[in-house]
Amino acid sequence: MTAGSGKRVAVLRPEPGNARTAERAAARGFDVMRLPLFELGPLAWSPPDPDGFDALLLTSAAAVRHAGPGLEPLRRLPVVAVGEATARTARAAGLSVVATGEGGVATAVSLADSMGLTRLLHLAGRDRMPDAPGVTALSVYATDPLPIAAGATGILAEGWTALLHSPRAARRLAMLVDRDATARDSIALAALGHAVLDAAGQDWRRAVAADRPTDAALLDLVARTAD
Structure with missing residues (x-):
């Protein structure tokens, strides 16, 4: 995790993209948590x-x-x-x-x-x-999915915005949150597009989609909308 502006993002995409997105977010002053859900x-x-x-x-x-x-x-x-x-x-x-x-x-x-x-x-x-x-x-x-410990999604309720880069990641995050009995309305989402956001389902605390499928657009969106 890196010290930053107080805006927190959790990067869920697989490596090596996870590291690149995390680096871009840290350069923008975000606190960053790396939690890849899949491996390629x-x-x-x-x-x-x-x-x-x-x-x-x-x-x-x-x-x-x-x-x-x-x-x-x-x-x-x-x-x-x-x-x-x-x-x-x-x-x-x-x-x-x-x-x-x-x-x-x-x-x-x-x-x-x-x-x-x-x-x-x-x-x-x-x-x-x-x-x-x-x-x-x-x-x-x-x-392929990586093993995620039971209860791991609970930390996302502590002011993190989960960055979603694919519909599959959105669906798996929703499944893990529900598995852990973490309240969806305690977690914010920012997705790389509306199709990605739709795959996550409903009832999140905040759910927004970038207008372009780029990390820059996604991080701009979080900067504008994060609490």
Whole structure:
């Protein structure tokens, strides 16, 4: 935990993103608690023929980090990324990013379509959204729950805002809070978008969603709304 302005945020996302978000929050003067709910790991997969696709769709930097050698034959495909963080990771891996959407998967797919990229290969996590029209999803990594001690969510009632980066994290936090009999109306949430917030359910002390899927927007939101 770091000393700060009195605004408290709990970072629930997996590593290595947890450390990056925590560092950004600390730099903004927040008190920070790191409580990752999941860990990421690679899956065995085989790449399809790249000639069957116009571009790669990347919705998470984890897909690039965990794709392994299967990524090699797909490198000639341009990349449509959801979010600048994913785009940066793709570029660092030597991929060519031709478009970056900031409004979620549907916006990125629409952006790709406007560029004539209508056959997208989505390198995704195991627990992914259903395929969108024109998108073929392939699981290359898994997000598995970490053990969380009974009663651990009680500390969140002590003035912390839980940062939610995914619908799955939102659902698991709600399950853990209910398991621990912690009152939802004692915990504040800040989510990376409305779909993420909706997954957490109702009855929280405060529940707000960022207008852009970035850490900067999420932390700006907490700074404006925290008690």
